[in-house]
Amino acid sequence: MRIGVVAPSSRFSEEAAARVRTIAAAGRPEVEIVFHPQCFLTHNHFAGPDAARAEAFVEIANDPGFDALWFARGGYGACRMAEDAISRLNPVARDKTYLGYSDAGYLLAGLYRAGFPHLAHRPMPQDSMRAGGEAAVERALDWLVDRATAALEPGLEPGRAHAAFNMTVFGLLLGTPLEPDLSGHILLLEEVSEHMYRIDRAMFHITGNEAVRRVAGIRLGRCNEVPENDPDFGENEEAIVRFWCARAGVKWLGRADIGHDSANKVVPFGSL
């Protein structure tokens, strides 16, 4: 199996790539991981200019020599190249598996909208830099190579369609050309580094949207590294999501085992 890695968002490092190569070589010698040279470009906030990030994505996606395209990391930037890049994909690209989360959600969303069948929210090469990152990378490969059930988010319901996103990313792609139709889907959301009041505000935006109100329900992943709210917000993230779900008539379906951490589980888009 051959996996191509591109970096559509923030700058990526040779160090993280080396870690991923080491982890994969030890546990998955049958897998070849190719980091596109674009991964190591830098341009301001990003892993290279918009055009370079789009071009690398299109190149790997359209190349029949790769089985999967793995997004190197999140941060910010995929929304600047996603629409253009997706419009340039060929039929070969449709057979490939696309893997990532966080800022890569803009691309997963746009690909899902375009009917691409093989997408999954799951750990990325950058996660190799976390404590416990080895397990995260192994889990990502276990699912990709063997479709290992143990790698999956444990609450996924067979026969039901799912999608998973970072809360802020999902909120900000609503109403744009990247918004997918999630009618009837179970929507899993996670967040990182946002104040409680911003989590509350994001949920106002998300559950206030008519299209989102057609989901089968929402499950909440972890909200990590929440900065201190001044004054204290007085409610935690679960109370917030329950509040907005109740108000919008969206079913609250409990917690989910996803988040910006090394325990982040795999959520394939669509039905299992």
Added chain:
Amino acid sequence: MRIGVVAPSSRFSEEAAARVRTIAAAGRPEVEIVFHPQCFLTHNHFAGPDAARAEAFVEIANDPGFDALWFARGGYGACRMAEDAISRLNPVARDKTYLGYSDAGYLLAGLYRAGFPHLAHRPMPQDSMRAGGEAAVERALDWLVDRATAALEPGLEPGRAHAAFNMTVFGLLLGTPLEPDLSGHILLLEEVSEHMYRIDRAMFHITGNEAVRRVAGIRLGRCNEVPENDPDFGENEEAIVRFWCARAGVKWLGRADIGHDSANKVVPFGSL
């Protein structure tokens, strides 16, 4: 003239109220400013619970004894009570002038959508606490009492419809029951305390929206207190807004004299 003040968002202080009373008494003895007791409630992040903030707003808005309703300050919280509160307004409320900006934008948006004719983006009582805050409060009153032209944002075009919002607030009300139809309007946007990459991301969201693409153009106010971007974003707020306007086919109409500061000018909603 009698102005009622309510606080639909963050906690407000007696100190700010006292300053506003002093400024108004000196320059505008004919104006009576009544701070609703709700202004001084506290509940977690907010100036009292959602129900209390909604109730105070409805009480002042529906009371024929008040000529105007002034939002005490921004922060966060108006989106939690706006839809419910606006649905409870009576015909008297429609004749009143509503004044504020920042987080109060959720209410201004919902009121504009509901066809309320007298709305303006302009300084709030909390601005009295800024350096130069006296001038801000006086400007707000000059416009309200005398419709003083000097208080107006200088680039407003007679005969054209305008609306002004905080960028984040505007982005997050899109697609919700508070979204107004701004077709043909000149849209003025300002921002405060957001990283450059978040300004970029907000503009992706705003200009990616089909309804927003029907505006006559966008003008950019000040983006104040921008936290350091790591790494440097490499573009300033004007370059960012020009970039997204060009990409979306939205007319860039230059800078605007609004912002989270004491120089913030008045922008009446609709046509002058």
